[in-house]
Amino acid sequence: MKPALSHILPRVTRVGFLTTVALVLVTSLPASAMPGAGKTPRSIIEAQKDLPPPVKGVDVQEHLGEALPLDGRFVDAAGKDVKLGEVLSKTKPTLMTLVYYNCPMLCNLVLNAQVQAMRELGLELGKDYEAVTVSIDPEDTPAQSLERRRRHLQSMGKPETAPWHFLTGTDAEIKRLADTLGFKYTYDASTKQYAHPAVVHVITPEGSISRYLYGATFPPKDMKLALLEAAAGRVGTSFDQIVMSCFKYDTATRRYGFYIFGFIRLGGMMVFCALATMLIYFWRRELKKGAAA
Structure with a gap:
């Protein structure tokens, strides 16, 4: 049922x-x-989080103060054999980057960011500083160096005679320079690409490592202060040197930050100059009164 x-x-x-x-x-x-x-x-x-896993063998080990191998042999964009010491300025600081020309992304980001910061520095390429870019791929050619050099100089509105050198070299010489800089990179045979860090090295006129600027963007303030610091007063205006005393490099943030004691010293100097000027004014006025009497 x-x-x-x-x-x-x-x-x-x-x-x-x-x-x-x-x-x-x-x-x-x-x-x-x-x-x-x-x-x-x-x-x-x-x-x-869109964070790629770390790549083994890719790192930056800072070697501040270490001298570059100035006898290292490379080939410039004109196909001429040169020593590293011949292309590094002996009177101005240098921005040095290690890239490779067939890089699908990171190298272009670093170089474009470097160009953008160089435009906004308030310093002039050739007059205040120079630049050197070295390919880490021994298969790259001087013809590729010439093409990249022209492209980046044109984007800055600079003539082809501007001192931004693009170099290629043998695997041994490239690794020798990279090891000195602490620039750790590796080659992935499966993708035929190099994995490498994103960094610009600031080199002193004596050819030693002064500062590392990290990332795919470079604040113009940090780059300018790093160049002024590396130059040790040999470039920039008097005002730049005064400003430099009010900023200090923070190793934790890897940025230049406001330095309160430098500002206090600057303020003290300004007060001293103001008082000295006032005392001189009153002293001269009293002299004039005494002469008139």
Whole structure:
């Protein structure tokens, strides 16, 4: 005998109610409380944060104060064999970058950011500083150096005679320079690409490492202060030298920050100059009064 419809409906209603309650409880629980849940794998967290996993062998080990191998042999954009010491300025600081010409992304970002900062420095390429770019790929050619050099100088509105040198070299000479700079890179045979850090090195006129500027963007203030610091007063205006005393490099943030004691010293000098000027004014006025009497 078939059950009456009035008896079936209450059971259906109860089943639907219990199902709804179960769904609410399940969806309200945190992911870690659900069956089979646990700690989220690190790979998933990094993927969600859009952070690539670290590449083994890629790093920067700062060698501040270390002298570059000035006898290192490279080839310039004209195809001429040159020593590193011949292209580095002996009177001005130098911005040095290590890249390679077939890089699909990072090298272009670094060089474009360097050009952008150089435009806004308030310092002039050739007059206040120079630049050297070295390819880490021994397969790169002087023709590629010439093309990159022209492109970046044109983007800055500079003539082709401007002192931004693009160099290629042998694997041994490249690694020798990179090791001195602490620039750690590696070659991935599967993709035929180099993995490398993003950094601009600031070199003193004596050929030693003064500062490292990191990232794919470079604040013009930091780059200018690093160049002024490396030049040790040999470039920039008198005002630049005064401003330099009010900023100090912070190794934690890798940025130049406001230096309160430098500002206090500057303020003290200004007060001293103002008082000296006032005393001289009153002294001369008294002399004039005495002469008139």
